[in-house]
Amino acid sequence: MSAASTCRTAAACAAALLLAGCASLAPPHQRPALPTPAIFPGAPPTGGAVATDTDWRSVFTDAGLRQLIETALANNRDLRIAVLNIEQARAQLQLRRADALPGVNAAGAGTVRSEPTSASPNVYTAGLGVTAYELDFFGRVKNLSDAARAQLLASEEARKTVHIGLVAAVASTWLALRADDEALDLIGQTLRTREESLALTRLKFEHGAASALEAQQARSLVEAARVARAQQQRQRATDAHALVQLVGTGATASVAAGATDAIPRLASLSLGPELAAGLPADLLERRPDIRQAEQQLVAASAHIGAARAAFFPRITLTGSAGSASTELSGLFKSGSWGWTFAPQLVLPIFDAGRNRANLDAAQVAREIAVAQYDKAVQTAFREVADALAGRSTWGEQLRAQQAQAQAEGERARLVELRYRHGAASLLDLLDAQRSLFAAQQAVLQAQLAQLQNRVTLYKVLGGGWDAAPAQAASR
Numbered sequence: 493m494s495a496a497s498t499c500r501t502a503a504a505c506a507a508a509l510l511l512a513g514c515a516s517l518a519p520p521h522q523r524p525a526l527p528t529p530a531i532f533p534g535a536p537p538t539g540g541a542v543a544t545d546t547d548w549r550s551v552f553t554d555a556g557l558r559q560l561i562e563t564a565l566a567n568n569r570d571l572r573i574a575v576l577n578i579e580q581a582r583a584q585l586q587l588r589r590a591d592a593l594p595g596v597n598a599a600g601a602g603t604v605r606s607e608p609t610s611a612s613p614n615v616y617t618a619g620l621g622v623t624a625y626e627l628d629f630f631g632r633v634k635n636l637s638d639a640a641r642a643q644l645l646a647s648e649e650a651r652k653t654v655h656i657g658l659v660a661a662v663a664s665t666w667l668a669l670r671a672d673d674e675a676l677d678l679i680g681q682t683l684r685t686r687e688e689s690l691a692l693t694r695l696k697f698e699h700g701a702a703s704a705l706e707a708q709q710a711r712s713l714v715e716a717a718r719v720a721r722a723q724q725q726r727q728r729a730t731d732a733h734a735l736v737q738l739v740g741t742g743a744t745a746s747v748a749a750g751a752t753d754a755i756p757r758l759a760s761l762s763l764g765p766e767l768a769a770g771l772p773a774d775l776l777e778r779r780p781d782i783r784q785a786e787q788q789l790v791a792a793s794a795h796i797g798a799a800r801a802a803f804f805p806r807i808t809l810t811g812s813a814g815s816a817s818t819e820l821s822g823l824f825k826s827g828s829w830g831w832t833f834a835p836q837l838v839l840p841i842f843d844a845g846r847n848r849a850n851l852d853a854a855q856v857a858r859e860i861a862v863a864q865y866d867k868a869v870q871t872a873f874r875e876v877a878d879a880l881a882g883r884s885t886w887g888e889q890l891r892a893q894q895a896q897a898q899a900e901g902e903r904a905r906l907v908e909l910r911y912r913h914g915a916a917s918l919l920d921l922l923d924a925q926r927s928l929f930a931a932q933q934a935v936l937q938a939q940l941a942q943l944q945n946r947v948t949l950y951k952v953l954g955g956g957w958d959a960a961p962a963q964a965a966s967r
Contacts, residue, residue, distance in 0.1 A: 518797025619814010
């Protein structure tokens with residue numbers, strides 16, 4: 493073949509490559525309408541820090557808690573899995589992108605014939621070849637690449653979700669451990685008080701100043717306090733084990749001890765700046781789980797384009813260029829150069845409904861992705877609304893319960909004075925002690941709930957995150 497003919501063929505191939513991928517049959521991506529009210533109930537937009545712009549270190553300021561969170565970000569298995577999922581999705585994207593370019597292979601072959609009538613019994617070839625390269629006129633390969641890219645972005649958003657959730661879970665569990673320690677202190681004080689009452693009642697009983705019924709009532713309260721202590725010790729051990737799992741290390745003793753060091757009590761803890769609630773529409777950009785659902789919707793739309801392209805002709809190119817000879821010794825001699833070019837067009841005529849079923853499945857998958865996106869938005873709206881409701885009510889409840897505990901404490905003090913002077917019955921004293929203990933426990937639980945609500949609000953508003961610890965988790 494002449495040089496001019498070769499140039500014309502190469503130009504035609506280049507033009508075909510430029511035309512490939514110009515068309516796309518995927519439906520254009522449109523973000524579904526917001527399936528929630530325009531504003532959060534009872535929470536008009538106010539000033540404050542934006543959660544996504546607030547680093548977790550500025551929210552959780554305690555040094556021990558910071559260390560636990562950093563350790564968790566470096567060792568937690570869920571976060572490591574999320575990071576590895578990104579690497580897997582990136583490899584899948586590279587595979588899809590490779591389909592858009594022809595693969596060139598070096599090949600050598602030899603054919604030996606024994607037929608006596610064959611003019612050329614032996615054929616030897618060596619050179620470069622392209623096998624079944626698809627010209628993507630209808631966007632099938634491009635849409636599959638777009639779907640892989642959307643899945644990669646979705647996996648990156650999933651990592652952010654795990655990252656934010658892990659920070660919040662460590663902080664919440666650490667706060668629960670602090671509450672467990674304070675509850676154990678409270679139970680210990682209550683147990684000592686009840687044991688003193690029991691000793692006094694027994695003394696009175698021995699001198700005939702108290703009945704056996706009163707002695708048994710005092711003993712019952714002591715045993716109830718011991719039951720509460722055992723329950724609280726079990727709860728603390730459970731919370732410590734949960735924290736160890738979140739942190740991702742086997743140092744159970746060190747993690748448990750880290751929660752009992754000289755750390756401020758719950759009443760003196762504060763968590764970062766006040767966060768702005770914003771509008772529900774802001775969650776579409778703030779929440780990584782919503783962005784993940786949107787990328788999955790993009791991927792589903794791209795799969796529809798690929799399924800539609802299957803109805804149209806598929807054009808593939810196969811070619812090779814190299815040396816050919818009937819003698820192995822003459823394979824690379826002058827004049828042995830040659831090339832082959834074999835385009836192929838395949839038009840589906842009858843496939844027993846396979847392409848139609850594939851398109852139907854892709855369209856249903858997109859509807860599922862839309863529903864999942866709507867669910868993610870609605871879930872985010874409910875979580876934020878619940879957290880905002882907690883922010884507006886836990887403070888008031890805590891103040892009321894503190895006032896109740898103070899009143900119960902004064903009541904218990906006065907009843908004890910009256911009891912010691914014989915002006916009140918043991919039943920009155922035991923009732924006052926029970927009420928005081930319940931009120932003190934309620935205060936502690938309200939303090940924990942208020943702090944954990946702040947952690948939850950930071951999480952549900954999108955949280956702040958940084959990539960460095962997450963990348964370290966993949967190593």
